[in-house]
Amino acid sequence: MKAFDKPHKRYNPLTDEWVLVSPHRTKRPWQGKTEEVEETRRPTHDPSCYLCAGNERMGGQHNPMYESTFVFQNDFAALLEGNEQMETSKGLLRMQEETGLCKVICFSPDHSLTMPEMTIESLTEVVKVWKREFEALEQISYIRNVQIFENKGSIMGCSNPHPHGQIWAQSSVPNEIARKTRTQQAYYVKHKRSLLEDYLEQELEDGSRIICRNEHFVGLIPFWAVWPYETMIIPARHFQAITDMTIEEEVAFADILSKITIRYDNLFKCSFPYSAGMQQRPTDGQSHEGWHFHYSFYPPLLRSATVKKFMVGYEMFANPQRDITAEQAAETLRSLSEKHYKNG
Amino acid sequence: MKAFDKPHKRYNPLTDEWVLVSPHRTKRPWQGKTEEVEETRRPTHDPSCYLCAGNERMGGQHNPMYESTFVFQNDFAALLEGNEQMETSKGLLRMQEETGLCKVICFSPDHSLTMPEMTIESLTEVVKVWKREFEALEQISYIRNVQIFENKGSIMGCSNPHPHGQIWAQSSVPNEIARKTRTQQAYYVKHKRSLLEDYLEQELEDGSRIICRNEHFVGLIPFWAVWPYETMIIPARHFQAITDMTIEEEVAFADILSKITIRYDNLFKCSFPYSAGMQQRPTDGQSHEGWHFHYSFYPPLLRSATVKKFMVGYEMFANPQRDITAEQAAETLRSLSEKHYKNG
Numbered sequence: 001m002k003a004f005d006k007p008h009k010r011y012n013p014l015t016d017e018w019v020l021v022s023p024h025r026t027k028r029p030w031q032g033k034t035e036e037v038e039e040t041r042r043p044t045h046d047p048s049c050y051l052c053a054g055n056e057r058m059g060g061q062h063n064p065m066y067e068s069t070f071v072f073q074n075d076f077a078a079l080l081e082g083n084e085q086m087e088t089s090k091g092l093l094r095m096q097e098e099t100g101l102c103k104v105i106c107f108s109p110d111h112s113l114t115m116p117e118m119t120i121e122s123l124t125e126v127v128k129v130w131k132r133e134f135e136a137l138e139q140i141s142y143i144r145n146v147q148i149f150e151n152k153g154s155i156m157g158c159s160n161p162h163p164h165g166q167i168w169a170q171s172s173v174p175n176e177i178a179r180k181t182r183t184q185q186a187y188y189v190k191h192k193r194s195l196l197e198d199y200l201e202q203e204l205e206d207g208s209r210i211i212c213r214n215e216h217f218v219g220l221i222p223f224w225a226v227w228p229y230e231t232m233i234i235p236a237r238h239f240q241a242i243t244d245m246t247i248e249e250e251v252a253f254a255d256i257l258s259k260i261t262i263r264y265d266n267l268f269k270c271s272f273p274y275s276a277g278m279q280q281r282p283t284d285g286q287s288h289e290g291w292h293f294h295y296s297f298y299p300p301l302l303r304s305a306t307v308k309k310f311m312v313g314y315e316m317f318a319n320p321q322r323d324i325t326a327e328q329a330a331e332t333l334r335s336l337s338e339k340h341y342k343n344g
Numbered sequence: 345m346k347a348f349d350k351p352h353k354r355y356n357p358l359t360d361e362w363v364l365v366s367p368h369r370t371k372r373p374w375q376g377k378t379e380e381v382e383e384t385r386r387p388t389h390d391p392s393c394y395l396c397a398g399n400e401r402m403g404g405q406h407n408p409m410y411e412s413t414f415v416f417q418n419d420f421a422a423l424l425e426g427n428e429q430m431e432t433s434k435g436l437l438r439m440q441e442e443t444g445l446c447k448v449i450c451f452s453p454d455h456s457l458t459m460p461e462m463t464i465e466s467l468t469e470v471v472k473v474w475k476r477e478f479e480a481l482e483q484i485s486y487i488r489n490v491q492i493f494e495n496k497g498s499i500m501g502c503s504n505p506h507p508h509g510q511i512w513a514q515s516s517v518p519n520e521i522a523r524k525t526r527t528q529q530a531y532y533v534k535h536k537r538s539l540l541e542d543y544l545e546q547e548l549e550d551g552s553r554i555i556c557r558n559e560h561f562v563g564l565i566p567f568w569a570v571w572p573y574e575t576m577i578i579p580a581r582h583f584q585a586i587t588d589m590t591i592e593e594e595v596a597f598a599d600i601l602s603k604i605t606i607r608y609d610n611l612f613k614c615s616f617p618y619s620a621g622m623q624q625r626p627t628d629g630q631s632h633e634g635w636h637f638h639y640s641f642y643p644p645l646l647r648s649a650t651v652k653k654f655m656v657g658y659e660m661f662a663n664p665q666r667d668i669t670a671e672q673a674a675e676t677l678r679s680l681s682e683k684h685y686k687n688g
């Protein structure tokens with residue numbers, strides 16, 4: 001594919017959108033903002049952390065002396081429970097009440113850890129708690145979508161370094177999930193196979209964007225990646241939600257999460273910031289055969305631990321844009337060790 | 345509209361997307377990242393600035409001794425000229441070459457200024473140069489879209505405080521413009537009026553989201569705003585592109601740009617960062633009667649000069665989310681003086 005070193009655009013069939021790629025632009029000298037590196041060694045227990053075991057939370061409650069994971073309802077939730085669906089639209093001013101709930105999941109009682117520093121065993125516990133939560137939230141009749149995600153690093157708006165993620169469960173299907181539901185269902189109806197099943201086949205044949213894999217999952221940079229080192233974890237088997245995972249797949253998923261995040265930390269030898277999100281079928285009672293579970297990392301860093309990619313003017317008003325190709329980024333990540341730099 | 349203080353979602357008819365609004369969430373204490381405030385008084389000419397008159401640029405050329413505005417081709421452009429349209433797609437890996445050019449527009453030779461500190465006269469010069477550039481770029485047959493924007497402040501990825509904006513002109517229509525073209529054309533075909541004409545009528549009647557206005561333009565917080573203090577400038581008259589502006593409208597546009605940006609600086613008594621973008625019809629030769637010119641500001645600050653809104657995990661994987669309502673934000677901006685805090 002010769003055009004790879006010239007500006008071009010690539011199509012994302014999951015979102016039905018394009019990304020502009022400018023491979024030559026990495027030569028641009030950077031004179032702008034640099035970020036701080038957070039490299040202090042943290043204690044395993046911080047008395048002032050509201051997520052550590054036994055401590056008091058902002059809402060006044062006390063955390064139990066948990067030993068593995070711990071889940072609670074967010075004291076400052078963006079969504080509130082209820083089941084009204086008040087419609088108060090008028091002409092072009094259309095609005096609708098939204099109900100739901102927000103939860104926080106502590107991945108470990110150890111305040112000093114992050115995902116890449118956790119054992120596969122403890123990561124498997126995280127996978128199991130995600131599964132349990134999805135299962136329980138899906139039971140609530142008015143909940144139509146369960147969004148599981150993690151913001152890591154203060155640059156990603158995360159206000160507490162204690163290893164944790166979030167779940168926002170709500171009464172309607174959000175934009176991004178609605179879009180991916182449409183595209184995947186249309187593909188499935190037409191081809192009787194899932195879009196990501198066919199995509200994964202092409203990627204495995206090509207090889208240039210694959211980073212790592214195990215028996216059940218593949219970690220790669222999607223052809224249409226937007227963020228510089230964006231990655232995606234795709235299960236080899238076509239299933240719709242985390243609740244479909246076998247016990248073996250749970251462990252394999254923990255393993256691939258570890259493999260990817262360790263490479264991330266090794267890239268710039270820092271605690272690599274990102275937002276990560278689980279992408280799965282809505283919980284609206286429909287079958288969604290087209291949905292193919294995947295998990296994505298959107299990390300902002302571009303050139304070093306202190307220089308990030310800004311998604312601003314052109315990107316906000318016109319189109320996402322990236323400076324290095326998915327293939328360059330994949331080659332870099334692939335070449336890195338699967339042993340964390342702090343351990344060796 | 346009673347539901348305004350409960351979580352709800354609002355619909356953006358221009359992008360066909362929803363935003364989640366959580367008005368009660370401003371009570372959340374903020375323990376996360378704070379930004380630096382850039383409050384140094386800058387000299388009117390900085391010998392090390394590559395945008396100041398007479399200075400050397402990064403590419404080696406010298407800027408002329410310009411006295412008003414100055415336009416040049418970006419030395420590190422994301423788009424390159426040419427006219428090939430090489431298609432190298434294969435199955436689900438779809439890509440296409442993209443050609444175009446990127447320009448930089450210096451708003452003033454005075455290094456110390458920003459838009460809110462410029463006179464209406466010099467802002468009118470900026471409007472005129474935007475118009476001239478749009479006109480000239482539209483002449484290039486392979487250019488199908490001309491995106492005019494400004495990134496202001498290092499927090500918005502801007503690497504030089506010299507007052508300037510950019511233009512990216514390219515061979516295809518970007519995502520956001522394609523979307524707005526579809527929605528506005530569909531509305532126009534159905535109603536024989538532009539979407540924003542009808543919207544503006546509703547807003548003027550309601551009044552709660554209006555910030556300021558003059559004879560030809562209205563500045564408001566759109567009902568479906570995503571960023572905390574996002575604003576939109578809508579012309580009262582329905583036209584498609586900046587080239588349709590009369591001489592009177594040019595001055596009135598400069599005036600409303602000044603009014604909005606002065607209020608922004610007054611809000612947190614700082615040089616208010618934002619990305620601003622001109623939204624107008626593509627230059628692909630079609631008539632686009634539905635398109636109604638507008639200009640938007642997306643500013644990241646939420647609570648103060650140092651605390652911004654992070655569009656991260658949930659927002660990236662699911663749906664944009666905001667903490668204060670458009671009405672609250674409009675009330676705050678409306679109550680501020682139209683005289684810059686530094687001048688009084």
Ligand SMILES: O=P(O)(O)O[C@H]1O[C@H](CO)[C@@H](O)[C@H](O)[C@H]1O
Pocket residue numbers: 309310311312313314315321495500501502503
């Ligand atoms: O072109 P600049 O100012 O160097 O760069 C800035 O604006 C561009 C257009 O929005 C972005 O792609 C860059 O990430 C940002 O740093």
Ligand SMILES: O=P(O)(O)O[C@H]1O[C@H](CO)[C@@H](O)[C@H](O)[C@H]1O
Pocket residue numbers: 151156157158159653654655656657658659665
């Ligand atoms: O919920 P937190 O961690 O306080 O907040 C963080 O994640 C949320 C969900 O992505 C965002 O809405 C906030 O802007 C961000 O600061």
